[in-house]
Amino acid sequence: MNYLKDKEIHNICEKYGIKNYTVNTDGSIGVDGDVDLSNKRLTKIPLKFNNVSGYFLCYYNELTTLLGSPKSVGGNFYCSSNKLTTLEGGPKSVGGNFRCSFNKLTTLEGCPRPLVGDFDCYDNPIHDKLGDIDYKSYIKQLNRDKILNELLNR
Secondary structure, three states, rough: HHHHHHHHHHHHHHHOOOOEEOOOOOOOOEEOEEEEEEOOOOOOOOOOOEOOOOOOEEEOOOOOOOOOOOEEOOOOOEOOOOOOOOOOOOOOOOOOOEEOOOOOOOOOOOOOOEEEEOOEEEOOHHHHHHOOOOOOHHHHHHHHHHHHHHHHOO
C-alpha cells in the first residue's frame, strides 16, 4: 500500500474522530464501532468505507452522493438533510433504521435490502409522489424488478 495514502487516511480518521478502524488493501476502511460525520459541511464522504459495525451518521451536510458509504452498517444509517437525488452508492445492508428525509430524492433506487428497521424518506419529491405507503414492500418490489430486468437483458 502507498504510505502517503495510508497517512492521509489516518489523518482524515483523526480529523473526524473515527476510531477502531482498519485500512483494507483497497484503501477502504472497516470500523468496529460508530461513525459520526453529521453536521460537518461535507459535499462528499471523505473516505471509502467498507463495513461499519455500529451506526453511520452523515446527516446535515451538503452531500449530493452517497459514494464512499459503507457497504454494510450494523446499526442505523442516517443521511437526512443533504442534497441527495438518489440513494445509489449507499449501503447494501443496514441492521437498524434508515433515514433519508429532507433531501431531493426522486427515486429510491440504491436503497438497502432487506430493510430491517424503520424507513423514513419524508420531505422528498419521491415521498410527495408516493405518499404514505408501505415503503419496505415498495423497496422489495423495486429490487425484484431490478433483478428481473437484469435477467431479461442478458
